[in-house]
Amino acid sequence: MTHQVRAVVARSKGAPVSLETIVVPDPGPGEVLVKIEACGVCHTDLHYREGGISDDFPFLLGHEAAGVVESVGEGVTEVAPGDFVILNWRAVCGQCRACLRGRPWYCFNTHNAKQKMTLADGTELSPALGIGAFAEKTLVAAGQCTKVDRAASAAAAGLLGCGVMAGIGAAINTGQVGRGDSVAVIGCGGVGDAAIAGARLAGAARIIAVDIDDRKLATARKLGATHTVNSKETDPVEAVRELTGGFGADVVIEAVGRPETYRQAFYARDLAGTVVLVGVPTPEMKLELPLLDVFGRGGSLKSSWYGDCLPSRDFPMLIDLHLQGRLDLDAFVTETIALDDVEKAFERMHHGDVLRSVVVF
Numbered sequence: 001m002t003h004q005v006r007a008v009v010a011r012s013k014g015a016p017v018s019l020e021t022i023v024v025p026d027p028g029p030g031e032v033l034v035k036i037e038a039c040g041v042c043h044t045d046l047h048y049r050e051g052g053i054s055d056d057f058p059f060l061l062g063h064e065a066a067g068v069v070e071s072v073g074e075g076v077t078e079v080a081p082g083d084f085v086i087l088n089w090r091a092v093c094g095q096c097r098a099c100l101r102g103r104p105w106y107c108f109n110t111h112n113a114k115q116k117m118t119l120a121d122g123t124e125l126s127p128a129l130g131i132g133a134f135a136e137k138t139l140v141a142a143g144q145c146t147k148v149d150r151a152a153s154a155a156a157a158g159l160l161g162c163g164v165m166a167g168i169g170a171a172i173n174t175g176q177v178g179r180g181d182s183v184a185v186i187g188c189g190g191v192g193d194a195a196i197a198g199a200r201l202a203g204a205a206r207i208i209a210v211d212i213d214d215r216k217l218a219t220a221r222k223l224g225a226t227h228t229v230n231s232k233e234t235d236p237v238e239a240v241r242e243l244t245g246g247f248g249a250d251v252v253i254e255a256v257g258r259p260e261t262y263r264q265a266f267y268a269r270d271l272a273g274t275v276v277l278v279g280v281p282t283p284e285m286k287l288e289l290p291l292l293d294v295f296g297r298g299g300s301l302k303s304s305w306y307g308d309c310l311p312s313r314d315f316p317m318l319i320d321l322h323l324q325g326r327l328d329l330d331a332f333v334t335e336t337i338a339l340d341d342v343e344k345a346f347e348r349m350h351h352g353d354v355l356r357s358v359v360v361f
């Protein structure tokens with residue numbers, strides 16, 4: 001059997017997305033059919049549309065999603081029909097060197113559904129990050145589904161599937177923020193704000209938010225920043241040192257992805273502190289540093305991949321904290337929109353008006 005559903009497709013490079021009827025097959029071995037309840041709009045969806053990630057058009061966009069399992073294929077034991085699940089885009093193999101060495105977030109044998117979803121004319125679709133959740137139903141691998149408490153709203157839960165997990169994980173998994181630490185977060189969009197929320201969860205004593213936009217700093221305060229610095233007006237390295245007794249932060253999280261902010265992150269940390277890089281630079285960007293500073297300052301520079309998360313460990317735990325009122329996931333949902341408003345949401349994202357627009361079905 002197949003399912004005909006409405007979905008958001010990017011047909012060609014740079015062209016506005018279109019609402020299409022697509023064909024989704026019943027799940028085969030190891031596959032799961034998920035009825036999507038909510039899917040956030042992420043920068044990566046826009047990168048797909050612009051051809052910045054691959055040329056495999058047409059793309060079925062959307063990858064930050066939660067929904068309910070409708071049916072499962074042969075051999076699927078992880079989830080069952082009716083389960084409320086968050087989707088992830090890194091179903092790891094469990095057998096490669098990275099997985100066996102306890103660093104599964106560097107597994108490059110990740111897998112997705114094997115069967116293809118198509119346009120009505122049979123053209124095969126490429127699902128964004130192997131998910132494709134701007135669709136009433138989508139087909140994924142069982143390892144891409146994590147069951148969580150149904151009491152959470154789908155809009156909030158879905159956000160853990162990408163950007164919010166990346167930020168929280170940068171603080172708690174990669175940065176290993178501990179109780180009493182001072183933390184600076186450079187760039188307070190969805191990812192940086194999530195890092196702030198993560199630092200708060202981890203018990204950081206001081207959380208310094210740095211951004212060039214006062215509106216972003218106001219939101220950062222709501223999520224747990226104890227101090228804010230507008231780096232257009234004030235040198236952020238000096239400001240962070242001043243706010244940390246002259247030392248610098250124990251952990252600095254960079255969530256912009258530009259050379260000047262990488263540099264600020266490098267110098268805003270205390271000696272022997274940790275810099276966590278979450279912002280993704282472009283291929284031509286370079287950073288020059290005096291080697292004596294690299295050597296002399298000690299500590300570590302770490303990049304964070306998908307928040308170095310383990311979906312089956314982290315998603316249920318964070319949903320629990322959310323339901324207990326200790327992690328405000330709803331604060332990341334700036335607006336809920338309909339499926340045919342994704343193009344408008346891209347526009348708003350471009351202008352920096354929103355943390356997250358979330359499509360609810």
Ligand code: APR
Nearest residue numbers: 187188189190191192211212213216255256257278279280
């Ligand atoms: N200094 C400080 N903040 C800056 C600067 C700068 N020079 N330039 C931009 N910003 C701020 C913006 O004002 C905005 O608040 O960085 C934030 C970026 O936020 P978003 O555009 O919403 O991006 P986000 O989704 O949070 O992702 C940030 O993390 O995972 C990566 O690919 C992602 O590189 C991106 C980064």
Ligand code: ZN
Nearest residue numbers: 093096099107
């Ligand atoms: Zn692996």
Ligand code: ZN
Nearest residue numbers: 042044162163
């Ligand atoms: Zn994303």
